[in-house]
Amino acid sequence: MKKIFSIILIVLSPIFLFAQEDEKPDSTLGWTYSGTGALNFSQVTFTNWAAGGENSVSMNGLAIAGASYKSKSYIWDNNIILGYGMQKIGKQDFRKTTDKIELSTKFGHHAVKNWYYSTLFSFKSQFDKGYEYDDDAGTQTFVSDFMAPAYLSIALGMDYKPSKSFSLFVGPVSGRTTFVNDTVLSVKYGVDANETIRNEFGGTVKAGLNKDIIKNVNLASQLTLFSNYMENPQNIDIDLQVLFTFKVNKFLSANLNFQFIYDDDILITDEDGNIGPRLQMKELFGLGLTYKLN
Numbered sequence: 120m121k122k123i124f125s126i127i128l129i130v131l132s133p134i135f136l137f138a139q140e141d142e143k144p145d146s147t148l149g150w151t152y153s154g155t156g157a158l159n160f161s162q163v164t165f166t167n168w169a170a171g172g173e174n175s176v177s178m179n180g181l182a183i184a185g186a187s188y189k190s191k192s193y194i195w196d197n198n199i200i201l202g203y204g205m206q207k208i209g210k211q212d213f214r215k216t217t218d219k220i221e222l223s224t225k226f227g228h229h230a231v232k233n234w235y236y237s238t239l240f241s242f243k244s245q246f247d248k249g250y251e252y253d254d255d256a257g258t259q260t261f262v263s264d265f266m267a268p269a270y271l272s273i274a275l276g277m278d279y280k281p282s283k284s285f286s287l288f289v290g291p292v293s294g295r296t297t298f299v300n301d302t303v304l305s306v307k308y309g310v311d312a313n314e315t316i317r318n319e320f321g322g323t324v325k326a327g328l329n330k331d332i333i334k335n336v337n338l339a340s341q342l343t344l345f346s347n348y349m350e351n352p353q354n355i356d357i358d359l360q361v362l363f364t365f366k367v368n369k370f371l372s373a374n375l376n377f378q379f380i381y382d383d384d385i386l387i388t389d390e391d392g393n394i395g396p397r398l399q400m401k402e403l404f405g406l407g408l409t410y411k412l413n
Contacts, residue, residue, distance in 0.1 A: 147189060147283070148189055148190060148191070149188065149189070149190075150186065150187070150188050151186075151187050151188075151189075151283070152184075152185065152186050152187075152412060153184070153185045153186075153329070153412060154182070154183065154184040154185065154411070154412035155181075155182070155183045155184075155339075155364065155409065155410070155411045155412070156180075156181070156182045156183075156409065156410045156411075157179075157180070157181045157182075157364075157372070157374055157405060157407060157408065157409045158178070158179075158180050158407050158408045158409075159178065159179045159180075159374075159405030159406060159407035159408075160177070160178045160407055161175075161176070161177050161178075162175070162176045162177075163175045163176075173208055173209035174208075174209060175206070175207065175208045175209070176206070176207050177204065177205065177206035177207070177216065178204060178205055178206075179202070179203070179204030179216065179217060179403065179405055180201075180202065180203055180204065181200075181201070181202045181374070181376070181405075182199075182200070182201045182202070183198075183199070183200050183201075183339065183362075184198070184199050184412075185197060185198045185199075187283075191229070192228060192229050193226070193227065193228055193229070194225075194226070194227045194229075194235055194237075194278075194280065195224070195225070195226050195227075196223075196224070196225045196286070197223070197224045197225075198221075198222070198223045198224075199221065199222050199223075200219060200220075200221040201219065201220060201221075202217050202218065202219035203215075203217065203218055203219070203246055203247075204216040204217040204218075204403075214250070214252065215247060215248075215249055215250075216403075217401070217403060218245040218246050218247055218249060218263075219243075219245060220242075220243065220244045220245060220246060221241070221242070221243050222241065222242045222243075223239065223240065223241040223242075224239075224240050224241075225237055225238070225239045225240075225278065225288065226238050227278045227280075230277065233279055233280055233281045234277055234278070234279055235277065235278045235280065236277060236278075237275075237276060237277060237278035237288060237290075238273070238274070238275055239272070239273070239274040239275075239276070239278075239288055239290060239323070239325065240271075240272070240273055241270075241271070241272045241343075242269065242270070242271050242272075243269065243270045244265060244266055244268070244269035244270070244298075245263055245264070245265060246265060247264070247265065248261065248263065248264045249261075249262050249263035249264070250262060261303065261304070262304070262307070263304070264300070264301055264304075265300075266298050266299075266300040267298070267299045267300050267301045267304050267308075268297055268298060268299050268304070268308040268310075269297070269298040269299075269300075270295060270296070270297055270298075271295070271296045271298070272293065272294065272295045272296075272323065272345070273293065273294050273295075274288070274290030274292065274293035274294075274322075274323040274325075275290055275291075275292040275293070276288060276289045276290030276291055276292065276293075276323070277289050277290075284328060284329055284330040285326075285327070285328050285330070286326070286327050287324075287325075287326045288323070288324065288325040288326070289323075289324055290322060290323040290324070290325075291322045292322070293320070293321050293322055293323040293345065294318065294319070294320055295318075295319045295321065295323075295345060295347075296316060296317070296318050296319075297309060297310055297316070297317040297319070297384075298315060298316055299314075299315055299316075300315055302314070302315060306386065307385065307386050308384065308385055309382075309383075309384025309385065309386075317384075319345075319347045319349065319350075320347070320348055320349055321345055321346045321347040321348045321349070321352065322345070322346050322348065323343070323344065323345050324342075324343070324344040325341070325342065325343045325344070326340075326341070326342045327340070327341050327342075328340045328341075335365065335366040335367075336363065336364070336365055336366070337363070337364040337366070338361070338362070338363055339361075339362045339364070340359070340360060340361045340362070341358075341359070341360045342357075342358070342359045342360075343356075343357075343358040343359075344356065344357060351383060354383035354396075355381075356381065356382045356383065356384075357379065357380065357381040357382075358378075358379075358380050359377075359378065359379040359380075360376075360377070360378045361376070361377045361378075362374060362375070362376045362377075363375040363376075364409065364411075366409075366411075369410075370408055370409065370410065371406075371407070371408065371409065372406075372407075372409035373404070373405065373406045374403075374404070374405050374409070375402075375403075375404050376401075376402070376403040376404075376405075377400075377401070377402050378399075378400070378401045379398065379399070379400055380398075380399040380400075381396065381397075381398050381399070382396065383396045384396070385399075387399070
């Protein structure tokens with residue numbers, strides 16, 4: 120667990136550095152909107168190519184949108200992240216490379232200075248079935264589907280929002296429900312065998328940053344921590360997402376996306392056949408069409 124936190128801290132250090140830079144408080148009242156959409160496509164074809172190679176085609180799409188309302192007494196932040204990607208290499212069927220549904224809404228009443236009494240709701244799942252592939256054995260193992268798993272969280276606490284680019288929510292009273300609508304996957308995601316729901320009570324911390332760090336480079340990051348008070352509270356669940364967007368022009372950009380997940384309840388089998396919770400890491404780089412709504 121200490122090794123995992125060390126990796127997370129190394130990744131987070133530049134993020135907190137940018138968050139601490141001086142910035143004027145957000146004084147904008149009413150609704151503000153933001154959004155980024157990216158579509159990346161790649162294709163390779165070989166014909167009588169002496170050096171060898173396999174034909175391939177891949178496509179990844181990512182959409183991030185937000186709508187926020189601010190008055191003198193209230194704030195209301197809404198965010199959605201949708202991502203999906205497919206890849207085909209050689210004679211293989213198309214395989215899913217990324218799949219994400221994330222929704223969140225946070226409502227707060229002003230307390231003092233940049234602090235708000237707040238309630239946070241969030242939902243996470245995926246669109247489609249997912250598999251692990253063993254090409255040597257020619258087998259595939261079913262590992263996920265829509266609502267298998269899915270996570271619904273509700274938290275009460277305080278939200279620190281010093282500017283429009285950074286926020287920190289601390290929720291000591293939180294509930295999280297894990298849904299697994301296919302009992303074949305129940306145990307894999309910490310739900311009792313033949314059951315489809317697991318309820319947890321604990322605490323949540325969520326930090327978010329969305330900022331242009333230098334000209335034509337945007338950093339969007341989100342960190343969520345959860346501790347289950349009722350079972351192994353020291354084993355904190357971690358979900359860290361970091362997205363760099365490098366703007367070429369209004370419609371063309373490159374993006375580099377990292378995600379780190381550690382969930383003590385998710386069981387993963389390693390190459391040696393050992394089963395247990397592990398740090399999950401994903402990296403995705405894309406170059407393609409991008410549209411940003413400011």
